[in-house]
Amino acid sequence: MTFNYKENLFDFKKPGIYLISCKKIEKYYIGESQNVVTRLCAHKNKLRRNIHENKELQSDFNKFGEENFLFQKLIFGYGLNKDKRLELETHILLTLEPEKRYNIYTNFKKRDKILNPFFGKTHNYEARQAQSFAKKGQNIPSGFKNKNHSDNVKKMLSQINSNKTTVERRKPVMINSIYYESISEASKKTGLNRRLIRERCHNKTHFNNFKWVGEGL
Structure with missing residues (x-):
């Protein structure tokens, strides 16, 4: 029987669940990926460059140093499709207290809303009015209505x-x-x-x- 060492022993391009741990304060980031090893390396690279999207994780990495962080594979191997990985990720997150996790969500089905940069915020009056007019197919009133230019601006526009x-x-x-x-x-x-x-x-x-x-x- 021929044994392919390259394919079976050194093939790290596998899906799974991974864990990033801050040993100093026992706080954790849980994630999933189609390629766990590459994803963990990407997290580490962003943290080293101080450009990670998770601001709290980046702050602690800067504060405590890389030597106080572990980058580990939790569940690793073929047979885990995207839905299964997300479900496992959610179950693991729910075992952690909110103050012990860096993730800003626990339910993967709702995280799209939470990761929206406008999530939890509201439009101002002018923006709501503009949206209302747009939905009705009407022209949006000018934001300069009932306002006046200064004399200098008027002169410049005239020229x-x-x-x-x-x-x-x-x-x-x-x-x-x-x-x-x-x-x-x-x-x-x-x-x-x-x-x-x-x-x-x-x-x-x-x-x-x-x-x-x-x-x-």
């Missing part, structure tokens, strides 16, 4: 709008050697829509008779 009027709305054009003060005027007098006039003025190769004033004829 910006003035520049827009000069540059965008009243940019003169020449069409067939006829001068028009703006695209709007050219559109009214030639019957061509403004978009077409603008595109032809930009297309210098095929429409030489359409020119922005100042570019030459």
